[in-house]
Amino acid sequence: MNRALFLVLTLLVSVTIQGQTFGIPEVEYFNRRQYDGATQNWQVSQSDNDLIYVANNKGLLEFDGNRWQRYGKFITGAVRSVKCIGKRVYAGAHNDFGYFEYDSLQQFRFVSLATNDSLRSLGDVWNIYLWNERIVLHTEKALVIIKDDYVVSVVPNLSRFVSCFLANEMLLVYDEQNGLMELRGNEVFPLVNGDFFADKYITSIIPLSKSKLLITTMNNGAFTWDMTAIEKWKGSVNSLLAEANVFCAVRYNDETMLFGTIQKGLLVTNMSGELLLHIGKDKGLKNNTVLGLFVDNQGAVWCGLDNGIARISLNSSISFLAGYYNIGTGYVQQKYEGDWYFGTNQGLYKIDQKRFEDPLKERTHFIKISGTEGQVWSLYHDDENILCGHNLGVYEVIGEKSRSITPPSVNGVWKFLPIPGHSDKLICGTYEGLIILSKENGRWKFKTKLEGFDKPSRFMDWDEQGRLWVADGYDTAYRLSFSSDYQSLLKTAVYGPTHFKQSVSVKVTKIAQKIVIVGDKGLFCLNEIGVIEPYKKLDAFFKASLYPSQIIEDGLKNLWLFYPEHVELLQYTDADNYKNIILPFIPLKNKLVSSFESVCVPDSSHVFFGIEDGFAHYYLHSYINFRKPFKVHIRSFKGRGDSLAYTYFQNGSSEADASNDLVYKYKNNLFEVEYAAAFFGDDNIEYATFLSSLDETYTEWTPENKRQFSKLREGEYLFAVKARNSYGIESIPHTISFRVLPPWYRTFYAKLAYVLLCLIVLLGTVGIINKRIEINRQKEKLKAKDFYKKKEEQLTNEALKAEQEVIKMRNEKLRSEMQFKEQELASLTVHIVQKNDLLSELQGQLKRIKRIKGQDESERKIESLIQKIGKDIDNESNWQLFERQFEQVHQTFINKLVERHMELTDKEKKLCAYIKMGMASKEIASLMNISTRSVENNRYKLRQKLGLKTGDDLSEYIASIG
Incomplete structure (x- = not known):
C-alpha cells in the first residue's frame, strides 16, 4: 500500500x-465450507483488480466480493504465502513456488518457478517480498532470489531462517541461532545487537519511523530498535x-x-x-x-x-454493542453520574464509564438492575435519581437494584416529561393515559392518574403555551389543557386523519421549540390562528414525498430522521439550517427496531442507537470517504458448449475489453454472464446491465449477479455491467465485446448459393412463364377457334332452327291444309256414299215401280232414269275426283303402294285407299257399287296379292305403308 x-x-x-x-x-x-478450503489461512493479499487472495492449507483462495474460488490442483501442498505484484499473484507452498496469471484464454494458470530438484526441496515458502526489483522468497532453509522469472540466487541459512520481514526498504531475516540479520546483495549479514533476538522468535517488524523499528516476539512482547540500541517497548x-x-x-x-x-x-x-x-x-x-x-x-x-x-x-464509523454482549433488543440508553444505562427487552443494564471505554470489556461487565427484568421503554434522570419506564410501571433505580413507585394498575410507561414551571412534578405517558409523579424529600412518588383521558400516550411534548400534545402512534393527535396544579384535565382538542391528509400513523415531536406532527403523508403544525397546516421547512430533505416515520431532535439541535430501513441526520449548522448526512449510517440499514427507533446523543462526540440485538455507536467526528471508486468484473462469460468460462477484469476505464475476439457459432447462441463488484462487506450491491441491439438502456438495478440471453442474431455485440453499493456509488461500467456468427443458412457461401439458386429459379421461372405464355397463346387460339366454331355452329343451329321453324310453320300450314283436305275428302266420301246410297235407294224404288205393269212409257222413262242413276253411281269422274283428293292427302301412301305392288289394278288401289281411310266394308261397297260380300272377296284377293299370311292384319299392313 x-x-x-x-x-x-x-x-x-x-x-x-x-x-x-x-x-x-x-x-x-x-468458514471453510464457504471458501471450500482447509481450516488454516496464513496470508492475505489484494491484486491490482481489487480481488482478495488467501494462502490456505488446501490451495490458493480467491474472493471477488461475491463468491470464493479455490485453486488447489495447480500447486502442490499447502499454500503458506501469497503476494500480489502487478497482474501476477505469487504463491509459495511446500517445495513449490511460482505465480498465477491469466493466460491468453483468460484462464487463471499457475507457472512454477521451482524448476529443479534442489528448488523443489526447500520446504515451505513462508513469505514473498518485492525488494530492489527482485522477488525474494523466504523458506527456513534459504532465501530464493528471482529476477525476470529466473532464480538468480539461493542464500542458504546459517541455522534456520525462522522469519523474514521487509521494513524501511531493508530485508531482515531472523536466524534462529544468530538473531536478526539483513540481506545485502546475495548474502545475509548480522546487525548491530541483532544477536539479542537469537532465542526470542521474532514474529513481526513494524516501522515506527525511518530510523526506528518495533519488533514483536512470540513470548517476550515487543522491542524497539533504532539500528543500534534495543529497548523494551514502553x-x-x-x-x-x-x-x-x-x-x-x-x-x-x-x-x-x-x-x-x-x-x-x-x-x-x-x-x-x-x-x-x-x-x-x-x-x-x-x-x-x-x-x-x-x-x-x-x-x-x-x-x-x-x-x-x-x-x-x-x-466504518459504526460499532456495535451486540451479539457477544447479549443484552437484548435496544430501546433506550442514557448516561448518568459516570454510568451508562441500557434499556432492552430483557431489562435495564448498567456499566460504569471506565469499563465501558475499556476495549477488553466483557459481557459480565454489563450488570442487570435487579427487579427490572422484562421490557424497558424509557429512562429519566435528574441530579438525584434515575427512573425506569417499564412494562410494569415506574421503577426507581438505586445502585444495582430497583423499586416500583407506581401501583399495579399502572402499566407500560412510555415517556417521562418534566412539567413546565414545576420541577418537582413529572407527567408520564402510559398504555392507558397519563399519570403524575411528584418529588417529595428527594424521592419520586406516584401522585395520581389523570381522569378523562385514557389513550395510549407514547409520543408527547409541551408546546409554548404549556399544552400537552399526545399521539398514540395511530391516526389521531390530542392537545390537552390542564389546571394550574396539573391535577385535572380541563380541555381536550382532537385532531384526526382529516387534519393530516389521511395519515394512518402520526407522532408528536418538537423541532426548534415548535410542536410538529409527523405523519406518513407529511409534517404538520398548528399555525397562529389555531389551524393545522403542513410544516414545510424540511420539505427539501424529503425525496419523492417519502416522509420519515419519526423525527427526534437531540440536545445539539440536530434532527434524526428514521425511515423504515435507514436513518438520516440533519446536522444543525446555523440560522436554523441543516446539513443532510446519510452515508455514515448505511451500516444500520435494516438493523433498527422498527416503529421503536431510539437515539441518544450524550455529548458532541457520541451517538447511540437501539438496534434489534443491542445498540450501535456512532462517532460524530468520523471523517470517512464513502465515495471511493470501486470496480466491477466479469467473472464468467460462457456460451453454450463452452468448456471454459472466460474472465475479464476492469482496466479502470469504460472502454470495451478486446475479449480475445470472442466468436460464437450460432448453435451456441445461449450465453451466461456472471459478474462481481470488488466492494467488500456490503450485502446490498446491485447491478445493472446493457446488451447492445437488445437493450435500449441499462436494466433496472437488481442484486442478481448473473444474466442469461439467447437467440441473438448474428452480429457484433457489446455487453456492459455496472455496480452500485449501499452508499449509492456506481462503478465505472465494465464492457466486453463478442460476435455471434450467422447460422450456416445465413453465411456468405449460403447467401451466394441462394443467389445462384435464385438465378436458376428465376431463369427457370422465366422459361416456365414463357412456356406457359406460349401454351396460353395456343390455348387462346384454340379457344378462339373453338369460340368461332361454336359461334358458327350456333349461327348454323340458329339458321337451322330458323329453317326448322319455317319448315315447321310450312308443315303446320300443310298439316292444316291436309286436315282441311282430309275433311274435304271425308266430306266428299260421305257425300259420295250418301249420294250413292240415295241413288241406290232411288234406283231400287224405280225398279220396284217398273215392275208395276201397264205403264210402258213410264217404264221406259224409269228405265232411262235407272240407267242414268246407275251411271251416276258408277261415275268414273267421281272416282277420279276422289283419287286426286286422296293423292293430295296421302301422296306418300299411294307412291309407296305403287312402288311395292306395281301389279295392283285401279280397283285394288281404290280398295287399299278405302281401307287406309279406315272405312268399313259396307261403306266401301257403297262407294264401289258392289255388295258387301264382293268387298270381302276383293279384300281376300287383295291379301293374296299383297302376299299377306294368315294372321296378318290387312288394315295394319296398309297403315304401315305410309
Whole structure:
C-alpha cells in the first residue's frame, strides 16, 4: 500500500478507531465450507483488480466480493504465502513456488518457478517480498532470489531462517541461532545487537519511523530498535502482547497498528501502545488465533485465522454493542453520574464509564438492575435519581437494584416529561393515559392518574403555551389543557386523519421549540390562528414525498430522521439550517427496531442507537470517504458448449475489453454472464446491465449477479455491467465485446448459393412463364377457334332452327291444309256414299215401280232414269275426283303402294285407299257399287296379292305403308 493511501487512511480513519472503543466494528466471518478450503489461512493479499487472495492449507483462495474460488490442483501442498505484484499473484507452498496469471484464454494458470530438484526441496515458502526489483522468497532453509522469472540466487541459512520481514526498504531475516540479520546483495549479514533476538522468535517488524523499528516476539512482547540500541517497548499493551503471543502485525496507518495473536485474536493500538480495540473469538472472529493480517484498499482488515477468514470493518464509523454482549433488543440508553444505562427487552443494564471505554470489556461487565427484568421503554434522570419506564410501571433505580413507585394498575410507561414551571412534578405517558409523579424529600412518588383521558400516550411534548400534545402512534393527535396544579384535565382538542391528509400513523415531536406532527403523508403544525397546516421547512430533505416515520431532535439541535430501513441526520449548522448526512449510517440499514427507533446523543462526540440485538455507536467526528471508486468484473462469460468460462477484469476505464475476439457459432447462441463488484462487506450491491441491439438502456438495478440471453442474431455485440453499493456509488461500467456468427443458412457461401439458386429459379421461372405464355397463346387460339366454331355452329343451329321453324310453320300450314283436305275428302266420301246410297235407294224404288205393269212409257222413262242413276253411281269422274283428293292427302301412301305392288289394278288401289281411310266394308261397297260380300272377296284377293299370311292384319299392313 503506497504512502499516499496511508496518508488518506490516516486522515479519514484514525479518529474513527478512537471512537470505536465503545463497541465492536462489524465482522464478516467466512468458514471453510464457504471458501471450500482447509481450516488454516496464513496470508492475505489484494491484486491490482481489487480481488482478495488467501494462502490456505488446501490451495490458493480467491474472493471477488461475491463468491470464493479455490485453486488447489495447480500447486502442490499447502499454500503458506501469497503476494500480489502487478497482474501476477505469487504463491509459495511446500517445495513449490511460482505465480498465477491469466493466460491468453483468460484462464487463471499457475507457472512454477521451482524448476529443479534442489528448488523443489526447500520446504515451505513462508513469505514473498518485492525488494530492489527482485522477488525474494523466504523458506527456513534459504532465501530464493528471482529476477525476470529466473532464480538468480539461493542464500542458504546459517541455522534456520525462522522469519523474514521487509521494513524501511531493508530485508531482515531472523536466524534462529544468530538473531536478526539483513540481506545485502546475495548474502545475509548480522546487525548491530541483532544477536539479542537469537532465542526470542521474532514474529513481526513494524516501522515506527525511518530510523526506528518495533519488533514483536512470540513470548517476550515487543522491542524497539533504532539500528543500534534495543529497548523494551514502553506501550501499555506490551504485557498483553507477551501474554497473547503475537504471531503477525501490520501498520494500519500513521496512527494505528494491528497485532494478530495466538491467544487473544486481534489487538488494535495507537502508535504509543495504548489499546484501542480488541476483537476475539466471542466478538466475531470465531477463533482467537490470527495467522495473517492484511489491510485492503478500502481500509478493512482481513484476518487469516487458524479456522476461517474474517473481514473487519475497521473503516466504518459504526460499532456495535451486540451479539457477544447479549443484552437484548435496544430501546433506550442514557448516561448518568459516570454510568451508562441500557434499556432492552430483557431489562435495564448498567456499566460504569471506565469499563465501558475499556476495549477488553466483557459481557459480565454489563450488570442487570435487579427487579427490572422484562421490557424497558424509557429512562429519566435528574441530579438525584434515575427512573425506569417499564412494562410494569415506574421503577426507581438505586445502585444495582430497583423499586416500583407506581401501583399495579399502572402499566407500560412510555415517556417521562418534566412539567413546565414545576420541577418537582413529572407527567408520564402510559398504555392507558397519563399519570403524575411528584418529588417529595428527594424521592419520586406516584401522585395520581389523570381522569378523562385514557389513550395510549407514547409520543408527547409541551408546546409554548404549556399544552400537552399526545399521539398514540395511530391516526389521531390530542392537545390537552390542564389546571394550574396539573391535577385535572380541563380541555381536550382532537385532531384526526382529516387534519393530516389521511395519515394512518402520526407522532408528536418538537423541532426548534415548535410542536410538529409527523405523519406518513407529511409534517404538520398548528399555525397562529389555531389551524393545522403542513410544516414545510424540511420539505427539501424529503425525496419523492417519502416522509420519515419519526423525527427526534437531540440536545445539539440536530434532527434524526428514521425511515423504515435507514436513518438520516440533519446536522444543525446555523440560522436554523441543516446539513443532510446519510452515508455514515448505511451500516444500520435494516438493523433498527422498527416503529421503536431510539437515539441518544450524550455529548458532541457520541451517538447511540437501539438496534434489534443491542445498540450501535456512532462517532460524530468520523471523517470517512464513502465515495471511493470501486470496480466491477466479469467473472464468467460462457456460451453454450463452452468448456471454459472466460474472465475479464476492469482496466479502470469504460472502454470495451478486446475479449480475445470472442466468436460464437450460432448453435451456441445461449450465453451466461456472471459478474462481481470488488466492494467488500456490503450485502446490498446491485447491478445493472446493457446488451447492445437488445437493450435500449441499462436494466433496472437488481442484486442478481448473473444474466442469461439467447437467440441473438448474428452480429457484433457489446455487453456492459455496472455496480452500485449501499452508499449509492456506481462503478465505472465494465464492457466486453463478442460476435455471434450467422447460422450456416445465413453465411456468405449460403447467401451466394441462394443467389445462384435464385438465378436458376428465376431463369427457370422465366422459361416456365414463357412456356406457359406460349401454351396460353395456343390455348387462346384454340379457344378462339373453338369460340368461332361454336359461334358458327350456333349461327348454323340458329339458321337451322330458323329453317326448322319455317319448315315447321310450312308443315303446320300443310298439316292444316291436309286436315282441311282430309275433311274435304271425308266430306266428299260421305257425300259420295250418301249420294250413292240415295241413288241406290232411288234406283231400287224405280225398279220396284217398273215392275208395276201397264205403264210402258213410264217404264221406259224409269228405265232411262235407272240407267242414268246407275251411271251416276258408277261415275268414273267421281272416282277420279276422289283419287286426286286422296293423292293430295296421302301422296306418300299411294307412291309407296305403287312402288311395292306395281301389279295392283285401279280397283285394288281404290280398295287399299278405302281401307287406309279406315272405312268399313259396307261403306266401301257403297262407294264401289258392289255388295258387301264382293268387298270381302276383293279384300281376300287383295291379301293374296299383297302376299299377306294368315294372321296378318290387312288394315295394319296398309297403315304401315305410309
